[in-house]
Amino acid sequence: MSADTADGGGARNVPGGTILKGVGGLYTVYSEGRTLECRLRGSIRLDGRTPVTGDNVTLSFTGREGEAVIDAIAPRRNQLVRPKVANVDNMVLVIASASPAPDLFLVDKLLIAARTAGIRPVLVINKADQDAGAAARIAAEYASAATCLITRAADKDAHGLAPLLTELDGAASVLAGQSGVGKSTILNLLTGGAFMSTGAISEKTQRGRHTTRHAELFPVAEGLTERPSFVIDSPGFSLLELADIGMRELADCYPEIVDHPGVCRFQDCSHTGEPDCFVTELVRTGVFPQERYERYIKLYRELESREKNRYKKGKTT
Numbered sequence: 001m002s003a004d005t006a007d008g009g010g011a012r013n014v015p016g017g018t019i020l021k022g023v024g025g026l027y028t029v030y031s032e033g034r035t036l037e038c039r040l041r042g043s044i045r046l047d048g049r050t051p052v053t054g055d056n057v058t059l060s061f062t063g064r065e066g067e068a069v070i071d072a073i074a075p076r077r078n079q080l081v082r083p084k085v086a087n088v089d090n091m092v093l094v095i096a097s098a099s100p101a102p103d104l105f106l107v108d109k110l111l112i113a114a115r116t117a118g119i120r121p122v123l124v125i126n127k128a129d130q131d132a133g134a135a136a137r138i139a140a141e142y143a144s145a146a147t148c149l150i151t152r153a154a155d156k157d158a159h160g161l162a163p164l165l166t167e168l169d170g171a172a173s174v175l176a177g178q179s180g181v182g183k184s185t186i187l188n189l190l191t192g193g194a195f196m197s198t199g200a201i202s203e204k205t206q207r208g209r210h211t212t213r214h215a216e217l218f219p220v221a222e223g224l225t226e227r228p229s230f231v232i233d234s235p236g237f238s239l240l241e242l243a244d245i246g247m248r249e250l251a252d253c254y255p256e257i258v259d260h261p262g263v264c265r266f267q268d269c270s271h272t273g274e275p276d277c278f279v280t281e282l283v284r285t286g287v288f289p290q291e292r293y294e295r296y297i298k299l300y301r302e303l304e305s306r307e308k309n310r311y312k313k314g315k316t317t
């Protein structure tokens, strides 16, 4: 309906677009407030470049209503493997205040993965009605590490959604979080039901673990954000494995440490308990929350043993 009145009035006859999904060589592209069904111009295919969801493309019209041809793919800023999507701006990490019990170790890992991928993290603490105190404590613990929002998505007024919309404005955001935290509820609110109507179907037809689900970006419903904005669901926590960082790079992934540089007695300090360590001082003064620091040490040990195993393997083969 609004497609006929999409502004531009023919002034730009070669609009750009964003790929929402691609199935069997047919791509659904969002362009200036409407969606177009597109195929690739032959030469792109010959180049061996396959567009993915999230790709920014240039188009030319075929002359047929609602159709276009993809002429070129813009360089990607980043690309996730699962869901297979390019040009992600935000990772909206959703957890519940109480149930399902938040796994903060996993939250830490995902924040690191987002940071190393150049994706801005937003931590949404949903189901605040379950335990408002816990929600506030988690928000305080992560205040330096991510933008933290407290929501009650199932409430009639979807408490907390407005600040989330501000974070999503003009961006492509991937929602991640364990099952049951309220991701579908939030996606449904954001997309005006578009997510649920297709998401529910694809879940029903999902058989076994080999079923491929197409990565699909959904436009945030018109009027909710100022600029076109997109959201995508991710299958559970599979989104990002712990980035392939070395233990010595771990400290660089913590804003609490990076934003408060200091000096340790040992130049190669791992900040896991050595004497005269400035990070210990950050913990003592509350800049680096104690529990998040304890998980930092746990993660450091994990990376350390991973590196040792790799070294062992390397020697025997």
Ligand SMILES: Nc1nc2c(ncn2[C@@H]2O[C@H](COP(=O)(O)OP(=O)(O)O)[C@@H](O)[C@H]2O)c(=O)[nH]1
Binding pocket: 126, 127, 128, 129, 130, 151, 152, 153, 154, 155, 177, 178, 179, 180, 181, 182, 183, 184, 185, 186
């Ligand atoms: N108490 C409470 N329940 C919620 C809230 N948000 C979502 N739910 C409920 O939690 C359940 C799981 O939500 P869903 O959106 O399917 O979670 P998903 O598995 O992460 O997609 C549903 O029954 C929702 O109605 C909330 O803020 N508070």
Ligand SMILES: [Mg+2]
Binding pocket: 183, 184, 185
């Ligand atoms: Mg869901």
Ligand SMILES: [Zn+2]
Binding pocket: 264, 269, 270, 271, 272, 274, 276, 277, 278, 279, 280
């Ligand atoms: Zn140190």
